Amino acid sequence: MNRRVEFLYLQQEDCVKAGGYDMAGALKATERSFFLHGKGDYILPHKPVIRWGGPETEETIGRIMSMPSFLGGEAYKAELEQRGLLGPVNTSGIKWIPSKPHNPAKYGLPRANAIIIIVDPETLMPLCIMDGSLVSAMRTGAASGVAVKYLANPGARIMGLVGASVQGITQTHAFKAGAPSLEVCKVFDISRKTSEQFVERMSRELPGMTFKIVDSAEEAFRDSDVIATATMAKEPYVKGEWYKKGALHCEISFWDTPEEALKFVDHVVVDDFDAVSGHGVDVSYRAVMDGTIAREKVTDLGQTVVGNRRVRQSPEDIIFFNPIGLGIHDLSEAFRVYTNAKSQGIGLTLPLWDNPILG
Numbered sequence: 001m002n003r004r005v006e007f008l009y010l011q012q013e014d015c016v017k018a019g020g021y022d023m024a025g026a027l028k029a030t031e032r033s034f035f036l037h038g039k040g041d042y043i044l045p046h047k048p049v050i051r052w053g054g055p056e057t058e059e060t061i062g063r064i065m066s067m068p069s070f071l072g073g074e075a076y077k078a079e080l081e082q083r084g085l086l087g088p089v090n091t092s093g094i095k096w097i098p099s100k101p102h103n104p105a106k107y108g109l110p111r112a113n114a115i116i117i118i119v120d121p122e123t124l125m126p127l128c129i130m131d132g133s134l135v136s137a138m139r140t141g142a143a144s145g146v147a148v149k150y151l152a153n154p155g156a157r158i159m160g161l162v163g164a165s166v167q168g169i170t171q172t173h174a175f176k177a178g179a180p181s182l183e184v185c186k187v188f189d190i191s192r193k194t195s196e197q198f199v200e201r202m203s204r205e206l207p208g209m210t211f212k213i214v215d216s217a218e219e220a221f222r223d224s225d226v227i228a229t230a231t232m233a234k235e236p237y238v239k240g241e242w243y244k245k246g247a248l249h250c251e252i253s254f255w256d257t258p259e260e261a262l263k264f265v266d267h268v269v270v271d272d273f274d275a276v277s278g279h280g281v282d283v284s285y286r287a288v289m290d291g292t293i294a295r296e297k298v299t300d301l302g303q304t305v306v307g308n309r310r311v312r313q314s315p316e317d318i319i320f321f322n323p324i325g326l327g328i329h330d331l332s333e334a335f336r337v338y339t340n341a342k343s344q345g346i347g348l349t350l351p352l353w354d355n356p357i358l359g
């Protein structure tokens with residue numbers, strides 16, 4: 001019997017060749033996992049986090065998250081296809097994602113890096129080991145893209161962005177994919193150079209939009225139909241008075257918005273409130289715990305995607321989307337990239353072993 005086990009190894013450049021920087025594809029994969037979340041066809045243990053102090057040290061010292069999950073889909077194959085959301089996943093995987101805040105300034109390296117493992121559902125042997133940094137950034141953008149698609153007012157024209165680095169880039173691609181009517185992005189980053197690099201890059205990558213650097217977070221918020229905050233802020237700075245009526249704010253980072261600002265919003269939407277509570281850091285969780293908002297004000301986006309719960313009741317409603325980031329979104333997007341790579345012969349096949357000496 002042949003007992004050799006092989007897996008596909010995908011470095012980041014392979015992921016790009018396999019469509020990993022294609023936001024339209026990432027949006028489909030991420031909507032698939034929101035849909036299957038809404039149907040309950042997933043397994044999502046709480047993510048263990050290694051940190052070297054309290055929750056606030058994640059933004060200073062760093063952290064390592066490890067995110068295992070299973071995502072199904074077989075029972076919803078026809079509905080997935082009808083919605084154009086790719087096919088079932090029916091397997092499990094894990095993302096290991098360390099974050100070291102000093103990396104960009106000290107080493108010129110990204111803050112976060114990730115490895116993703118996808119297993120063969122029959123044997124649970126590894127099918128694929130891949131760079132997860134790109135997948136992670138794309139699915140985080142795409143989660144907001146799905147929120148924009150389902151929660152923003154139709155015809156949104158102006159985007160405000162605070163934080164113009166890795167996540168700022170994927171948020172902007174995803175916002176445009178979720179709301180093609182967007183024309184303008186106002187961007188603020190505490191690093192002027194980062195804002196300039198962002199504008200130079202995004203003007204090339206999204207020529208249908210105009211990008212303007214503004215001088216404060218407040219300017220990025222005021223009059224914006226949709227807003228993303230994706231910073232490494234350690235102190236809250238957002239004010240509830242800044243929101244335009246009807247705005248959607250996607251809070252990707254953890255400390256930008258204080259609990260009291262949530263008094264100004266009509267609805268809070270998360271990806272999974274159980275996972276948010278398990279992490280215990282996001283403002284939506286802190287605001288429920290200290291009584292600033294009622295638990296009933298919080299909805300899981302998957303419930304809206306499957307059609308169980310409508311969030312926006314009026315064009316005036318202000319909506320706050322606060323995803324913690326779920327392993328099922330990484331798995332869904334990684335599986336899309338893996339499937340493309342496999343069918344196009346991209347990547348390196350490596351052995352786990354030729355013949356295991358034990359077992």
Ligand SMILES: NC(=O)c1ccc[n+]([C@@H]2O[C@H](COP(=O)([O-])OP(=O)(O)OC[C@H]3O[C@@H](n4cnc5c(N)ncnc54)[C@H](O)[C@@H]3O)[C@@H](O)[C@H]2O)c1
Nearest residue numbers: 111140163165166167189190230231232233253323324325
């Ligand atoms: N919720 C999720 O699913 C999810 C997933 C991935 C990343 N994140 C979070 O997104 C955030 C951004 O990630 P990244 O990879 O882009 O980080 P990064 O370190 O590459 O960039 C952070 C940017 O924020 C800017 N910044 C810091 N403080 C600021 C402030 N007060 N006002 C304006 N700009 C400020 C910095 O200058 C930098 O350009 C991190 O907090 C990360 O933890 C969340």
